Amino acid sequence: MRVVIxxxxxxxREGLARLLxxxxxxxxxxxxxxxGLLAATERHRPDVAVVDIRMPPTRTDEGLRAARVLRTRYxxxxxxxxxxxxxxxxxxxxLEGGAAGxxxxxxxxxxxxGEFTAAVRRVGDGGSALDPVVVGQLIDRRRRPEDPFAGLTxxxxxxxxxxxxxxxxxxxxxxxxxxxxxxxxxxTAIFGKLGLTASPHDxxxxxxxxxxxxx
Amino acid sequence: MxxxxxxxxxxxxxxxxxxxxxxxxIGPLMMAVGLAYLLCDLSVQIGARYVASLWLGxxxxxxxxxxxxxxSSSTQRALVACAYVVILLPAIDAATRSGxxxxxxxxxxxxxxxxxxxxxxxxxxxxxxxSRASVTQRxxxxxxxxxxxxxxxxxxxxxxxxxxxxxxKLALPLIPICYLIGLVYRRLDRAGxxxxxxxxxxxxxxxxxxxxxxxxxxxxxxxxxxxxxxxxDYVDADGQPMPPVPADRVVTRIDRGGRRIAILVHDxxxxxEPELVSAACAATALALxxxxxxxxxxxxxxxxxxxxxxxxxxxxxGRRQLERDLHxxxxxxxxxAAMMLGRAEHGTDQALVTEAKGTVLAxxxxxxxxxxxxxxxxxxxxxxxxxxxxLADTAPILLxxxxxxxxxxxxxxxxxxxxxxAEALTNAIKHADTAQAEVRVDxxxxxLVVRIEDHGRGGADPKSGSGLAxxxxxxxxxxGELVVTSxxxxxxxxxxxxxxxx
Numbered sequence: 230m231r232v233v234i235x236x237x238x239x240x241x242r243e244g245l246a247r248l249l250x251x252x253x254x255x256x257x258x259x260x261x262x263x264x265g266l267l268a269a270t271e272r273h274r275p276d277v278a279v280v281d282i283r284m285p286p287t288r289t290d291e292g293l294r295a296a297r298v299l300r301t302r303y304x305x306x307x308x309x310x311x312x313x314x315x316x317x318x319x320x321x322x323x324l325e326g327g328a329a330g331x332x333x334x335x336x337x338x339x340x341x342x343g344e345f346t347a348a349v350r351r352v353g354d355g356g357s358a359l360d361p362v363v364v365g366q367l368i369d370r371r372r373r374p375e376d377p378f379a380g381l382t383x384x385x386x387x388x389x390x391x392x393x394x395x396x397x398x399x400x401x402x403x404x405x406x407x408x409x410x411x412x413x414x415x416x417t418a419i420f421g422k423l424g425l426t427a428s429p430h431d432x433x434x435x436x437x438x439x440x441x442x443x444x
Numbered sequence: 445m446x447x448x449x450x451x452x453x454x455x456x457x458x459x460x461x462x463x464x465x466x467x468x469x470i471g472p473l474m475m476a477v478g479l480a481y482l483l484c485d486l487s488v489q490i491g492a493r494y495v496a497s498l499w500l501g502x503x504x505x506x507x508x509x510x511x512x513x514x515x516s517s518s519t520q521r522a523l524v525a526c527a528y529v530v531i532l533l534p535a536i537d538a539a540t541r542s543g544x545x546x547x548x549x550x551x552x553x554x555x556x557x558x559x560x561x562x563x564x565x566x567x568x569x570x571x572x573x574x575s576r577a578s579v580t581q582r583x584x585x586x587x588x589x590x591x592x593x594x595x596x597x598x599x600x601x602x603x604x605x606x607x608x609x610x611x612x613k614l615a616l617p618l619i620p621i622c623y624l625i626g627l628v629y630r631r632l633d634r635a636g637x638x639x640x641x642x643x644x645x646x647x648x649x650x651x652x653x654x655x656x657x658x659x660x661x662x663x664x665x666x667x668x669x670x671x672x673x674x675x676x677d678y679v680d681a682d683g684q685p686m687p688p689v690p691a692d693r694v695v696t697r698i699d700r701g702g703r704r705i706a707i708l709v710h711d712x713x714x715x716x717e718p719e720l721v722s723a724a725c726a727a728t729a730l731a732l733x734x735x736x737x738x739x740x741x742x743x744x745x746x747x748x749x750x751x752x753x754x755x756x757x758x759x760x761x762g763r764r765q766l767e768r769d770l771h772x773x774x775x776x777x778x779x780x781a782a783m784m785l786g787r788a789e790h791g792t793d794q795a796l797v798t799e800a801k802g803t804v805l806a807x808x809x810x811x812x813x814x815x816x817x818x819x820x821x822x823x824x825x826x827x828x829x830x831x832x833x834x835l836a837d838t839a840p841i842l843l844x845x846x847x848x849x850x851x852x853x854x855x856x857x858x859x860x861x862x863x864x865x866a867e868a869l870t871n872a873i874k875h876a877d878t879a880q881a882e883v884r885v886d887x888x889x890x891x892l893v894v895r896i897e898d899h900g901r902g903g904a905d906p907k908s909g910s911g912l913a914x915x916x917x918x919x920x921x922x923x924g925e926l927v928v929t930s931x932x933x934x935x936x937x938x939x940x941x942x943x944x945x946x
Contacts, residue, residue: 283825290825313812314821317837318830337808340801370840 235266252346263295277307277353307352332358357395367442454478457620469513581713587622667709868896868938876900892944904930
């Protein structure tokens with residue numbers, strides 16, 4: 230899987246490149262700003278771009294804006310946005326064109342090499358990877374007077390969270406150490422209780438869940 | 445020669461008085477006396493002896509009408525009427541006499557003594573007037589009343605003795621001359637108002653104001669009342685209601701630009717000095733307005749000093765808190781991680797490395813929370829609209845957001861506006877017991893108006909909640925204003941106006 234890395238901190242950039250290379254990725258380009266990212270993507274057409282949000286010259290939201298450009302200009306390239314902070318509003322922006330090939334994670338996640346590389350691979354394959362912190366914020370705010378999650382069991386809530394993060398049923402079953410069939414049953418129950426229509430594609434499922442949480 | 449002096453003095457001063465005070469009858473009356481005196485002299489030559497004494501009647505009226513030109517009491521009017529009757533007595537006598545029948549013969553015989561008695565009455569009336577006059581009145585009428593007294597006195601003496609006629613004639617011009625002196629005096633009084641303005645500028649103190657006014661108006665009893673909008677009435681310098689106005693005093697209102705400022709309670713005699721009073725009132729209004737502005741300024745300055753002290757204190761305690769957080773949290777954790785890694789370096793314990801990683805990650809989380817507290821990163825990344833959207837997205841209550849400002853705000857203003865919304869929102873979540881709030885941010889002219897409204901419980905006190913008080917200081921430090929309205933049971937509205945010239 231071919232990867233482009235856009236990160237202005239040299240230390241982190243080299244660390245990421247080494248980590249991904251060791252995990253079997255083909256790191257085709259490492260750049261330090263948004264313009265470099267767009268140029269490298271144009272030249273290499275990678276499977277996935279790993280993008281830092283704050284980059285020169287203004288160090289505000291260059292990476293986020295570049296990510297949106299990539300999403301519309303190169304639909305076949307997955308975009309995984311990394312940041313020191315995760316924001317619900319940024320998630321909404323990133324998901325505007327659907328949940329396929331989108332990732333948004335805290336930088337801290339690179340410390341768990343297995344989880345992180347799995348997320349990069351998922352995004353490169355057209356799936357999604359959302360940070361548990363964002364999903365947690367969405368689930369926690371409970372805006373509606375009646376608690377929509379009151380009817381869910383604890384296990385169902387856990388599954389809902391993992392689903393929103395973009396994990397496949399198999400990944401969830403491995404994570405929870407249960408059979409995949411059990412996860413499927415949980416999903417059906419959740420969708421039924423929340424009044425959502427189930428979808429065969431994992432990324433559509435993510436979008437449905439997020440839209441529900443965001444309503 | 446005496447004739448010329450008398451006529452010229454009366455006519456000239458009469459003209460001057462008429463010119464200076466067109467509505468006062470003294471001027472015309474004085475001219476009439478002068479002309480009648482001339483007529484008297486002519487009448488002797490042309491034989492019209494009945495009009496010879498007309499000037500005496502006019503003089504009598506002038507003397508009693510001083511200084512206003514009006515006869516103020518019925519006694520005065522009766523006396524003047526009597527004087528005219530006595531003067532016209534010979535003419536009436538001549539007209540009613542037929543042969544031996546003389547109905548007024550007795551009066552004619554006693555005419556000399558009647559005149560004497562009448563002039564004595566004039567003298568007494570004037571002495572009584574003098575003794576009853578207030579200090580202010582005496583000062584105003586002293587010269588002219590004195591001259592009238594002299595003339596009347598000489599006239600009284602003249603009647604029985606007939607020896608002082610020349611003295612009387614020589615004394616006559618005293619009346620117009622003294623009147624002229626009075627006019628000049630008043631001019632000087634008005635010039636004194638300029639001095640008043642200067643003195644009030646030096647010491648703009650309310651108590652001094654009364655003293656200075658008393659000196660300038662030569663009315664020791666002068667009182668000032670100040671408009672108190674809260675009471676909708678005038679109060680004295682101690683804030684007490686004004687005592688009732690005595691009968692001999694009158695009230696002049698001091699307004700400025702249609703606004704009530706004060707009242708001046710002064711001697712009735714000053715009504716004859718409208719220019720002096722209005723000049724003094726204008727000076728008073730200026731001084732009071734100046735005093736008001738200075739008081740305003742002083743109170744703003746006090747508030748500024750206090751809020752600056754609070755800000756410095758808040759910044760100082762913020763820095764101390766930050767130092768403590770960094771020291772107790774981040775530094776300790778990193779030290780612990782370094783120690784674990786050091787131990788792992790010389791051993792084969794994989795669990796140590798895992799533990800060190802966990803510690804580093806916890807440190808990262810803590811640093812993130814710290815940064816969020818120092819300055820919201822989303823504000824740096826996305827400006828005010830983006831930061832507010834994030835706030836709305838993560839708030840546990842529904843936030844109806846209406847932000848019509850784009851880019852171009854200074855980072856300081858954005859930051860203060862953000863904290864206004866964040867703090868008001870925190871308050872609403874904690875205390876208002878509501879599921880919804882509205883946020884409006886828009887530009888109104890050169891001001892950025894931030895408004896957060898909930899329909900919750902209300903009753904928020906900006907003074908007790910240190911959050912809102914600190915917020916007011918931050919807003920004030922930017923030259924803005926924060927208003928919290930929170931009637932119990934009717935929700936809370938926090939409204940901040942910030943300058944946003946861009």
